[in-house]
Amino acid sequence: MNAFFATIHTSFRRQLTYRAANLSGLFTNLMFGFFRAAVLIALYKEQTSVNGLSINGAVTYAGLTQSLIGVMSFFHWYDLMHTVYDGRVGADLLRPINYFSYWLGIDIGRALGALIIRGLPLFLVFSVFYDITLPESLIQWNLFALSILFALLISFSWRFLVNLASFWTPNALGIGRFAFGLSWTLSGFYFPLALFPDWLANFCRLTPFGASLYFPIQVFIGNVQGAEIMQGFFIQVFWVVTLIILGHIVLAQGVKKLVIQGG
């Protein structure tokens, strides 16, 4: 356990040192947040609520997705792949810490760093410009925090799994592009899923992608109640467990493959 926290700590500190990159990332996400918010505002016109989603909720949605991109690192994460291709993976596998936990530690550190110097400031600045919908109770805040934690676990496990493809093929980048494209499209990143036709929204909600972006945001803007919240958490937990197990199974196969064929 100690090694795990040490990994988180180191990774967190390192994330904080990428100052110029973080600053420019923050600004970029903020601008995209503005773009998306403007589009939503133009769509809503005088309407205040559509499909149960208020205009303020929709705008908050745009700001939150952008705040969370850096934290969840949804759409672009090839770090593990790179270590496979440049051979560092050998040393990593020899560490006295579970390989999955090792990377998870790195990712949590990275996410925490990104949250503090990128996600939070972005959302604060964003909220200066727009009327934001905030959680209304402590319970809601806590539920949001919990859903974010699960979301990170899902997001990480998915990325871990995708990156493992590099154990088998030298062209895992292509697989990654596809897999991350998938998370992109189904997570509700472009437009609030609440504005989609029900069948499509429901489908997205069931995927790990909806569970790792759409659901936490719904909790945040208070657009889910009672049973729906329970259901959302159930879906999240399901994916956390499934993906972690899957990750370990695939990893075991991959390590075998790596050992037998020497990479």
Next chain:
Amino acid sequence: MRRNLSLLFRLLRIQIRSQLQYPASFVMEVLSQAMILGFFFVAFAVTLSQFGDIGGWTLGEVALLWGLAEFSFGMMDMIFSGFDYDAFGPLVIKGTFDQLLLRPVNITMQVLGSRFVLRRLGKIIEGLIIFIIGLSLANVDWTLGRILYIPVLIFCQVLFFGSLFIFGATTTFWTKERLEILNVFTYGGSEIMSYPMHIFPRAIRLLFSFVVPAIFLSYFPMVYILDKPNPLNMPVFTSFLAPFIAISMFWLSLKFWRFGIKNYQSTGS
């Protein structure tokens, strides 16, 4: 010049050949890219169906803007792959750029020839489909002028996005890293150009009119082609500034590029 071009084509041919080494997986990747990228438009379309229109523009009309921007950006992203700052930054950092300087060939040609990402065909196809959807949905009163303006616009947008890539690549001579902020203007620019731009707040519009004059390459021309009302009250000629703006931007970006190389040679990598 002829020599440069023939060399360029030789370089490109080699890259294309190697990317087509596994045709089946290449086709798969192109198609899946097209689908994934296209989903953004699908998401927009289903969202729009809840509302009817955006800023007074219908789905078909937006699709024309959207398809044009995607198509042109895809073309540019393929042709100017070498200047993609994601790839060019590492080239400078690793010192590989030096090897280009050691060869007796025009450096711009070499950078153009250094990378050619054929899978951008996915984006091109996606843009084309969206544009065709736009053509079939929108009521356009086609005149010869309007028809002819479309290819001109595509050419201008390619030049325009290309100049942004060249600007972006050049900045890496100084920053020595790829800065995400450039995405605001490239990918963000293309996203903004996909909508009728009067819907954006004034500050954003000004930014994309006078700093990065994207508005002259999609919104104003499309106002003319679709004969839409002009809520920004711009004079009519603004619809026809695209070629002038695109060529000036491109010229400026090449100037900046030359300046960047000069600077690189005097500061070292």
Next chain:
Amino acid sequence: MEAIIKADRLSKDYKIYKDHKGYLGALRNLFDRRFTLVHAVNDVSFRIYPGELIGYIGPNGAGKSTTIKMLTGLLVPTSGEVQVNEFIPWKDRKDYVKHIGAVFGQRTTLWWDLPVRDSLELLKHIYEIPSDRFKQNLDSFRAILELDAFMDTPVRSLSLGQRMRADLCAALLHDPKLIFLDEPTIGLDVVAKQRVREFIQFINAKRGTTILLTTHDTADIAKLCKRIMIIDHGKILYDGEFDELIKYYGGSRVLSVEFAEFYQDPTIDQAKIIQRDGVNVIYSFKREDISASKLIHQLSEKYRIRDLEVQDQAIEDVIRDIYENQLLYN
């Protein structure tokens, strides 16, 4: 004879930027940058004549690569002048580089993803090498450098030694009159090193190509270069014959012998035993007293030898002495 390279009071300063600390610092860096100057090359002058094979040596960070970058037109000097043939490298870059070749041991000049053959073929077009000339050169280099085994392998999957050989071949296909080799033996095993050295020698002797070579391996210098230039802290410390330097500053060389049987007293005139361990004996001797071949000859007349090696250990010591004690400053 007219010099092929003329460098006069050549200097290059680098700015090393110091970032402001903290988050606001990152913003501040955009507008207000602090820096210190490094005088990487400091007021250096020299002449290089056609057909020379010169070793350019010095400790890490001495300014060797910087000099080479200026000579190849990659860097503009901060001050001073450099002229190669009738060219000013950085000004006439495009025309100039047709006439030179360069190999940087640390990185390849070939196309990473292309097979060696395609890379070389491309160079033919880039340098507009006439077909017959290209073929002649390629055939001859292929044989000497033994490229055939990996002609169809992409550059990225070559071993270091293979890559270096391919790079050497690439640098010479267009018959440059002058080539720059920046650490062409770095990271190579003994066999590969030997092959590279032989090739360099061949090019210099048979084609009269002028060669400027940097290396950290004194054996390269001892085997290849008549003249050397030593640079440190951006200043040239020595420019002259290698043998002179060794004669003047160093003296002794080392001969390690493994005898076929044990000898009580394997002494020999003009050489001193500095270490003894059974049949293994190490002699030290002075260059001006006796040549290595003569010594070996004398030894083998008196004793049965199984194996022997002349080490340039002593040379390395001399060079280290010079680096460490700045011997040549006075």
